[in-house]
Amino acid sequence: MSTLTLDKVHSSLDFQIKHMMVSKAKGEFKDFDVDFKGDLNNLSEASVTVTIPVTSINTGNEDRDNHLRSGDFFEAEKYPNMVFESKSIKKKSDDEFEVTGDFTVKGVTNEETFTVEYNGTAKSPLDNSMVAGFDVSGTINREAYGMTYNAALETGGVLLGKDVKFQGEFEFVVSE
Numbered sequence: 001m002s003t004l005t006l007d008k009v010h011s012s013l014d015f016q017i018k019h020m021m022v023s024k025a026k027g028e029f030k031d032f033d034v035d036f037k038g039d040l041n042n043l044s045e046a047s048v049t050v051t052i053p054v055t056s057i058n059t060g061n062e063d064r065d066n067h068l069r070s071g072d073f074f075e076a077e078k079y080p081n082m083v084f085e086s087k088s089i090k091k092k093s094d095d096e097f098e099v100t101g102d103f104t105v106k107g108v109t110n111e112e113t114f115t116v117e118y119n120g121t122a123k124s125p126l127d128n129s130m131v132a133g134f135d136v137s138g139t140i141n142r143e144a145y146g147m148t149y150n151a152a153l154e155t156g157g158v159l160l161g162k163d164v165k166f167q168g169e170f171e172f173v174v175s176e
Helices: 040-045 062-069
Strands: 002-006 012-019 023-029 033-038 047-053 081-091 096-105 108-123 130-141 160-175
Touching: 002 033, 033 040, 033 160, 040 081, 040 108, 081 108, 096 130
Parallel strands: none
Antiparallel strands: 002 160, 012 023, 012 160, 033 047, 047 081, 081 096, 096 108, 108 130, 130 160
């Protein structure tokens, strides 16, 4: 059994969504926690829970961030966290896995699958600790979670796409 402690300084969780049909709006969640239970040598038997406080959303625009926290999107006061709880981890290759689980946003739970790349372990030259790295990617349909806010464009199409793409890079300190 491995104990993994998330190193938030060396981790990130980003997202992007189609904007005005021609570009992408990007942002990040400044705060998140990943609880890993299992053995790095047998990841298919591990479990993971990811908790993301939605108030930590940051797109570089305070007005937009406040709108995203409102009832049009996350309704942060009523639903402060997004939570992903794994149900299965399937090995696709030596270092690639599909993690399927329940993703809860705004009180709505749907099954989602994310691709995880295990980057292995390394010994830190700073303190001799062992670290492990993972890259995570996936896409969800925001409308499936009740986030249907949008606006029609004069030129056709809509302001915001349905799909939200996530990209996470996570580093953990490993102890046995």
